[in-house]
Amino acid sequence: MTDSNKSTPTKHEIIRRDTCFKGFYQLDRLTLRHELFDGGMGPEINRELFVRHDAVCVLPYDAKRDEVVLIEQFRVGVVGKHPNPWLIEMVAGLIDKEEQPEEVAHREGEEEAELVFSALWPITKYFPSPGGSNEFVHLYLGKCESEGAGGVHGLEEEAEDIRVSVWSFDDAMQAVKDGRIVNAATIIAIQWLALNRAEIMGLWS
Template identity: 60%
Template sequence: MTDFKRDDVEVVRRDAGFRGFYRLDVLTLRHRLFAGGWGRELRRELFVRPDAVCVLPYDPWLDQLVLVEQMRIGALDKRASPWMLELVAGLFDADESPEEVAHREAQEEAGLQLIALTPIARYFPSPGGSDEHVHLYCATVDSRGAGGVHGLPEEGEDIRVHVISREAALERMALGEIDNAASIIALQWLQLHGGALRAQAGPQP
């Protein structure tokens, strides 16, 4: 593993490239080389956005997942349909903890109350050009009665809730129908740890 630290990167200049719903910064920088010394100056665009929380709502008593479906602009030109089946997710507001974001987004996007949160991972989805850091969780939920259309109209959200079996979700992932990173990571984690969650769940509330 590398011994390099943050001080081994010199940001010569940071300019504002774009300010809108998201932000783009233009950095001029250089960094130390594995062979020794410093590399030449590089110009790189950095997509700057708040960190995110993604939650896989799982009902261990019925062995079911609650997933959400919504239109995703990033898939507009890459898929037959840009409506994607994915996890509950949202961005941090000021001074929120990851757990607070998880509970807020579960209520806003799916009308769900989270019973317990289990951390899965923290990761950078695209560190070559974005500073976004994702906090990924599995949440125990009671899926009975889940469904309908949710989201905040003032944010343009139109989110349909689906309750599907764990087996069906894994099959959709295998077929490439669930093809976003957070969902794939969480479902693979559930393949490894779902048995323990079911064993520890206790009586259904």
């Protein structure tokens, strides 16, 4: 049985930090040590850290029609690990300027799906892979009108080729259950909507 009253360590020390690569993303190598659960500081350890911009992800939802708008695009990280590297996802973008997460949400909605969000509902914030990346995700539900949504969108200068489609909530939930949706943020958002759908429909429809 765990002892929930024990304090969590809070101390760490970065001894050295070197940038191994810097492009659109960055890879750093850190030498550090941290406090141990049993007390005292642990030995020096080396860790590679994938440094990237924080992300904003939005699940577009039409509460009147009980539909979500999802996108499909090619993802290089999936190659060799999944039968099809075109993933079913939701609207998303990186915070790469001096802007707030909500601004990114509205901008990406227009760029990737030609959608206008009349309201944003914060779902959660989380680290998707803290063992090796410092990425932090801001997750939202976006109020939209799904009627007429579709087509292929994205910015040509960013080589985006994004197909937009409208799904009933039940079909999207079934795609999560069937393993057709394997993108973490999309799974989290759809499951969150399943838990909070009645409240959202009451307020947004």
